[in-house]
Amino acid sequence: MVRQNVGWSTRSIYLALACLSLTLHLLLAIFCLSVLQTACVLPASSFHSTLSSPRMDTRHHQSFSHSPSSSDASSSSHELKSSPQNDKQTLTGARNVIQKVNGRSKLESLFNHPLYNLPHPQLQEDDCLLRVKTDEDAEDAGSEDEEREGDIKNDSEWQSASQEEGYDKVTWTRDVETHPPWLRFHLGISRWELYNRKDPNLAQLTHYLATQRILSVVQKTGGTQLKLLLSFPNYGQALLKPMKQSRDAETDVNLFYFSDFERHNAEIAAFHLDRLYCNRSLLSLHFGNICFYGQCESYCSTEHPVCGQPHALEVSLAVMLPDLSLAPRRSWRSPWRRSYSRTKLARWQKDPAYCNKVKQTPPYNHGTRLLDLIDMAVLDFLMSNMDRHHYETFEKFGNETFLLHLDNGRAFGRHSRDEPSILAPLQQCCRIRRSTFLRLHLLSLPDFRLSDVMRESLAQDPLAGVAPLLSEPHLTALDRRLATVLKVVQTCQDWQSDVIYNDMEGYDEHDQHPD
């Protein structure tokens, strides 16, 4: 009897300990979920997508190492075997995915590939460009604002200072579900990327831009070409570039690149290409079939709208970035900018050792800024954009942040010619991110071919309903140019040993052959 009692009490102690440990684990899990923020705003449906700490997240590893269920990799596995030695493991991962590709969307497979789901550095509080005030902020705020702060604390509606006519009544709360797509986009901008490739808000933003009623239109100052700033009833804004030439017209070879018209479809295609390639930049660019009128001295009224022929005007729309007063940006002159003179050459065109000078010049002498620039040069070469005179960054993030690729209107001008000089940063510095290089390699494989995924991506754009956004010769040019980029890297590797910058350390730590 006594023995039995002892047995019971031991069992209940074990049970209590088990419960305690379970509770502790649960508490720890809840704590981790609330503290370890991985994206500025990441809707629940996309939580399993990409952003997480390299050391913590094992899901990406699983997708690398899961065993193939069939063995029909055939031609693609052959291609993979011929890939760079150092990346055997990553490319084995590629082979596993390729087996599932047959009969499935190439674009979907690409975005599911481990290389497109690389873990990002864990976000710290100041890695978000903007954030919604918390209760603590409200409490910290001075007593002057107490009334208003009280409203926010109670999660009531945000009050709009503007009483302008035509705007919707604002009914947003701290709950992301109540935010319009443009606001979700703004709140999602982080130090490392403008948007998350898998964020469902991207599609909503596209739809939003293509369907919103336009409340007002003003001409946007700055830059050389006509741009209009559209305002929507829910306070969203977009930058409009109208169609100026037929989308298939090749740029005249005798025209200086800086005299070229901008192309609305180039802005749109650039967004899609960037999404396939590095996704550290660019913003959603789309279309509207609309008529509008501007504010100017004459012919600017509802009686004189700018309209397409006969009913619809093709344009590109870029969602506006947060206002400069909220998120100031810095504009940087590209060290490889062209001379905008018809007679002079730029320094980089005369000095083969130019990169050594750039490498010693801030901000290129520190961190990964030079690699970002090289990523951008590869993107520009693929779409043949010679007009990257400047790029911008968000001031808040200092020098450790992604580069904004605004203004791609002069890309996709010619498909029959490539412009090797755009690759000068890669050629002269002989350095490239490993993740970039591996993605480019992936996009050269038949199962993920760049032209194919690009065709598929462009087909999802609202404007594709009118006509394909890029003609087939432009898509073919992408594959040809991609092969050129890989050749340039190969040539660098023939001469130098430190060509590949390993930005994937800690990710594939079991790699037998670290760079």
Ligand SMILES: Nc1ncnc2c1ncn2[C@@H]1O[C@H](COP(=O)(O)OP(=O)(O)OP(=O)(O)O)[C@@H](O)[C@H]1O
């Ligand atoms: N989506 C956007 N949101 C906020 N600002 C923008 C956006 N797009 C462009 N801008 C701002 O407007 C400026 C001019 O835009 P853009 O470069 O597209 O015009 P452009 O006429 O082609 O200029 P340029 O003649 O200098 O090439 C940009 O440098 C940027 O600061």
Ligand SMILES: [Mn+2]
């Ligand atoms: Mn421009």
